[in-house]
Amino acid sequence: MRQSGLFARFILLLALAALPRPSSAQEMVVTLSTREVAITSNFTGAEITAFGLIERDARFATRAAPFDVVATVQGPAGEVLLHQKDRFGPIWLTAARKRFGGVPLYFALLSARPLAEIADADTAARLKLGLEHYLTLPPPLSLQQGREDAGFRDAMLRLRAEEGASIIDASAVTMIRPNLFTAKVQLPGKAPTGLYLINISVLSEGVVLRTVQSGFVVRKVGIDGLLANAARSQPGYYALTTILMAILLGWIANIIFRRD
Amino acid sequence: MLGAIDAASEHLEKIKVFKNNGRGMQLYLPIAELPLNLFLLLGMGGAVGFISGLFGVGGGFLLTPFLIFIGVPAPVAVATSSVHIAASSVTGAITYWRRQALDIKLGAVLIAGGLLGTVAGVLFFNQMRRLGHLEVVITLSYVTLLMSVGGLMFVESVGALVAKRRAGGTPAPAGHHAPPWHRNLPWQITFHRSKLKISVLPVLVLGAVIGFIGTVLGIGGGFLVVPALIYFFRIPTSVVVGTSLFQILMTAIAATILHGTISQAVDILLALTLVIGGVIGAQFGVRTGQTLKGEQFRLLLALLILAVGIRFAYEIVGEPRELFVITATEPER
Structure with a gap:
């Protein structure tokens, strides 16, 4: 039942992604190398490639600057519990813990060059380019709590990256032609099962021209x-x-x- | 447009070449949800099985941390370890039973006491959790317990070995000369296999204490049962190991069924791999155990217990490299 529900959502997303948006200057068509990653006994990870074609609109003056493509991949969301150790006399014990809800248990940020060169902080926040934009905590009640929350957020980003559950790859997108690209998504062996969403945005000189969503399912x-x-x-x-x-x-x- | 697609598929071919570098014998585990090396699991199962068969302990205190270390989620590691414990203790227990070195009656009394201790342990656990001191209490008592049991056994067994070398003959065995403090209690029962006629009360109390400690600390308690039976009741080492394995088997069966139905965290493929290694290792362990003399056995067990104690002490005393730890990730269902 759950699987078919996911699948229906997935189909709907694909349909939405395919709808034309006449108001935008640029059109983008994206297709994935696979829509379902099957986990079998010898599964050790997978690679999914997104192909995209940016179509220039003849009515608009062609921009001189090249296109930048940024893709984010969000795996199924979940809860992550983080403990912080501290010194108690001679021993080290857990002093504080924080629970982050709604965190993508797999997250990847893919681009062809470092994000800082592509988009400013506001754009990055709006497009949720980075796992940090998903780590929401209740607003802090004091300055000290705010510092503590920031410490936890930094640790989460670092640890998830070390575990391979959060990937920032500034060479995963390849511009084959100025308007044709591929984005490689590396799924580790321990990728959680469920629905994965890919958001691909095309930018030029820091301006977002178009965002397209697609997705795939990982299941056993x-x-x-x-x-x-x-x-x-x-x-x-x-x-x-x-x-x-x-x-x-x-x-x-x-x-x-x-x-x- | 067509030219573009050709270029794209050419690019894809290049990508594929990178992907096909084989990664050994990886087995994907359906509940743990990650691939792990098959031979690593077989080897670890075998090593822990050997220790289990040799000393009459479950080995969960070694296997569970190892599984967590290689990336298995903690609930799956705990639940699946109980399957491995059941398998290696059943194979060892059968061997001891055939050699008439398993006291089912003694085991049954220990299990009965263990049930009472477990209930008390669960109540205590919840009470302490409400007060918020649980982690300190658990960690400190774990280390204290291991270090003191291991230390006392180490001193005693080295003393016995030295005395034996000096005397050149048979040393006074660990028992037989000590005044049996439990002789005058009511409800005397004869345990034939253990060559013991004592009151049922101290055995019940021992079972209860082990059950209590085991529940609070999350350990099986085999490595506490074994020294207690040797030192308090002067039961022959081989009967102690066999009886301990029998008790551990019963506990592990109950634990597996509870874990499987309540937390649903038992990974059958992970269990199968560990079990295959475990039952073979346990057979070698039993065999090795039978060739050891009592004081050699006690010295080795003391070293094992001390090593585990030092490992846990280091964990809380040594400055951690990483102050933050991700302890759980739960997908939203």
Whole structure:
């Protein structure tokens, strides 16, 4: 049920993305190398390529400056709990914790050159170019709390990047022609399952000309899909099967080693 | 337009070449939701299984942190470790049972006491969590417990080894000369396999204390049962190991079923890989254990317990490299 719901949303998004917007100066067509990433037993990650074509509108004067393309990929959202350790006499223990809700559990920012050269801070905030724009906390009640929140936010960005769950790649977009590009999305093996949205914006001299949204689904298939499904829908049988398997293997090992 | 598409597909071919550099035998785990190296898991399962069969401990205190270290989410690591514990303890327990070195009666009394201790432990856990001191209490008591048990055992077993070398003959075994303080309590029961006739009360209390500590600290408690049975009740080492494995098996079965149904965090493929390594390792562990003398066994177990204690002490005393830790990521369902 959940899968089909996701799929319907996904189709709707594709349809919306394909609708023409007559008011804009530039048109952009984007297509993905795949719309479904299937996780099987030998899954170690995947690469999805977005192809895009920017069509110049003849009615407008052609801009002299080249196009810049920035893509963001948001995986399914979730909650991330962060602990901060501090010194208590001779020992180090958890002193504070913060819960961030609605954080994309995978996030990628893809461009052809560093973001600072493409867009200013306001534009970056408006287009949500960066995981930091998703880390919202309730407004701080004091100056000290504000500092504390900032510390947590910085740590989140750093740790998620270290874990490979947040990627900033300033060479993932390739301009093949001035108006034709590819954007490579690297999915790590531990990418969460669910719906991924890709927002691709085309800019010129820091001005956003057009933004197009697309998406793909990551889901478990085959034996992995079957097992994950069984663990949720039949937890009793699943647990019983697991424990019987363990006891049986223990017993078999015993028989094998009994001979000598 | 067509030329553009050709150029694009040419580019895609170039990308594909980069992608196909193989990454060994990776196995994708459906509940942990990440790929891990198959041989790493088999080897780790085997190593912990060996320790389990040798010392009569579950080994969860080694396996769970290792799984978390290699990236398995903490609930999945805890839940799946219990499957591995069940498998390596069943294979060891059968071997000890065939060698008449498993006291089912003693194990049953320990389990009964353990149930009482677990209930008390859960109540205490919730009470302490409300007061907010839980982490300090847990960490400090864990380290204190491991260091003192390990330290006492180390001193005792080294003393026994030295005495044995001096005397040149059979040393006074760990028991048989001590005044049995539990001799005069009511409800005397004979435990044939353990060559023991004592009151059921101290055994129940021991089970309860281990169950309580195990629940509060989140450990199985096998490495506390083993020294307690050796030192307090003077039961022969091999019977202690067999009986401890039997008790651990029962606890692990219950834990797996609870984890599987409530937290739904048991990863069957991860479990299968760990179990295959674990049952083989456990068989070698049992075999090695049978060749060890009592005081050698106690010295090795003391070193193991001390090592675990030092590791946890270092974790809280040493200045952490990273002050922030991501402890949980939950997808919104």
